[in-house]
Amino acid sequence: MEKKKELTVSAIENGTVIDHIPADKVFQVVKILGLDRVSTPVYFGINVESKKYGTKGFIKASNKYFETEDVNKIALVAPTASIIEIKDFEVVNKQTVTIPDSIEHIVKCFNPNCVTNKEHDVPTKFTVIKDAQGNIKLHCHYCEKNTTQDKLEFI
Amino acid sequence: MSISLKNRSLISISDYTPEEICHVLDIAEDFEKNPHQNLLNGRIIASLFFEPSTRTRLSFETAIQLLGGNVIGFSSTAGTSIQKGESLADTITMVASYADLIVMRNPIEGSARFASEVSKVPVINAGDGANQHPTQCMLDLYSIRKTQGTLENLEITLVGDLKYGRTVHSLVEAMCHFNAKFNLVSPVELKLPSVVKQHIKDRNLEYHQYTELEDAIPHSDIIYMTRIQRERFPDPCFATPCWRTPSPTAVCCTRCRASTRSTWTSMPTRRLITSSRHKTASTPVKL
Structure with a gap:
């Protein structure tokens, strides 16, 4: 008998599915995108079997679409994630997130003495540095310090 | 190829290419030969010192005066609108409307x-916290080139507070342009x-770390001493190192202040090269 591919969480009529999130990053993605504060239905799964990654997490956000800036936020903690836009139960757009070369506005510089943390209205600006192991560091345009992944804090 | 630095700010030493750095050093050499040039006649230079400084501020202000310019500004935030909560952007925007350079x-x-980024006139960074001090770096490079005849392929030993010393960070970045080899001597806590x-590694250059200076001295072309950045480090305890005779051509650039200067022994061939921390004839080169 053919194995059903259907997920245990029902399909959404309109909205966005974020798939292939590292299993331990789902709650972080929920928080980053502010999905813990929306009034529309949000479904999520963790430790779901994945052929590609072993386990994965996913989020289905009804009636919610993301701007490029939001997608960038996802890429920083879940670089393997794919964003699937749904309209009338049909996939209308699917893209894999890519880590941008630069990040503006959305992440705090970890350096408490950086001008972006000391002065009002100085937006953060980083160059993304990716090493051979795939680790990401954000090089601050202003204070020239590197914010590592474990110190990422979103604005 | 002609190099123009007109209207360029100097914020970080990495903003300048090796060719531009050498161009500045060439100009500095001319200034040293002929320091009294009236190049800033009629110009107003803003000297904005938000934190204490003696040597850097007086170096700049002396250089401006020697070049015929006028200085406005402040040496502390006391008595300025910054005390009333004025933002940096507002202060800079206002000053930029009065001055030709900040x-x-x-x-x-x-x-x-x-x-x-908010100023309509160029800005020279005279030190931003523990980050950069590019004009000090320019002067260090000038001293190195003057004594060694070149900036290329030198072995430089950096000693002291390598963690918080912003001039060390700038100098390492700059010397990476010139195929330097680095000996890093510091207490473990101040590496x-x-x-x-990583900057050194990215350029496939060599560095060695030491906790004792004597291993690095014999093959050093330059020994660069820094003081402990007491204002940033809660425990200033620093043992005076022992010294052995360095390479006959070794030159020492010291930024130590008198009270923290390490003891010198048995270095008969050493020559002390002063930096902007000491008043010298090269003051006007600190542009």
Whole structure:
């Protein structure tokens, strides 16, 4: 008998599915995108079997679409994630997130003495540095310090 | 190829290419031969020092006066609108409407870069917290080139507080342009930050770390001493190192202040090369 591919969480009529999130990053993605504060239905799964990654997490956000800036936020903690836009139960757009070369506005510089943390209205600006192991560091345009992944804090 | 630095800010030494750095050093050499040039006649230079400084501020202000310019500004934030909560952006925008150039020292890291982005006139960074001090770096490079005859292929030993010393970070970045080899001598707690070491690695250059100076001295072309950045490090205890005779051509650039200067012994061939920390004939080169 053919194995059903259907997920245990029902399909959404309109909205966005974020798939292939590292299993331990789902709650972080929920928080980053502010999905813990929306009034529309949000479904999520963790430790779901994945052929590609072993386990994965996913989020289905009804009636919610993301701007490029939001997608960038996802890429920083879940670089393997794919964003699937749904309209009338049909996939209308699917893209894999890519880590941008630069990040503006959305992440705090970890350096408490950086001008972006000391002065009002100085937006953060980083160059993304990716090493051979795939680790990401954000090089601050202003204070020239590197914010590592474990110190990422979103604005 | 002609190099023009007109209207360029100097925020970080990495903003300048090796060719531009050498161009500045060439100009500095001319200034040293002929320091009294009236190039800033009729110009107003703002000297904005948000934190204490003696040598850097007086070096700049002396240089401006020698070149015929006028200085406005402040040496502390006391008595300024900053005390009333004025933002850096507002201060810089206002000053830029009066001055032709802004020289700024500020304890906030990245403040100089931000100032250069909101200012309509060029900004020279005279130190932004523990981040950068590019004009000191220019003068260090000038001293090195003057004594060694070249900046290329030198072995430089950096001693002291390599963690918080912003001039060390700038100098490492600059010397990476010139195929330098680095000896890093510091207490374990004050080692060079990994981000700066990565800069050396990225250029496939060599560095060695030591906790004792005597291993590095014999093969050093330059020994660069820094003081403990007491204002940033809660435990200033630092043992005076023992010294052995360095290479006959070794030159020492010291930035130590008198009270913290390490003891010198058995270095008969040494020559002390002063930096902007000491008043010298080269003061006007600190542009």
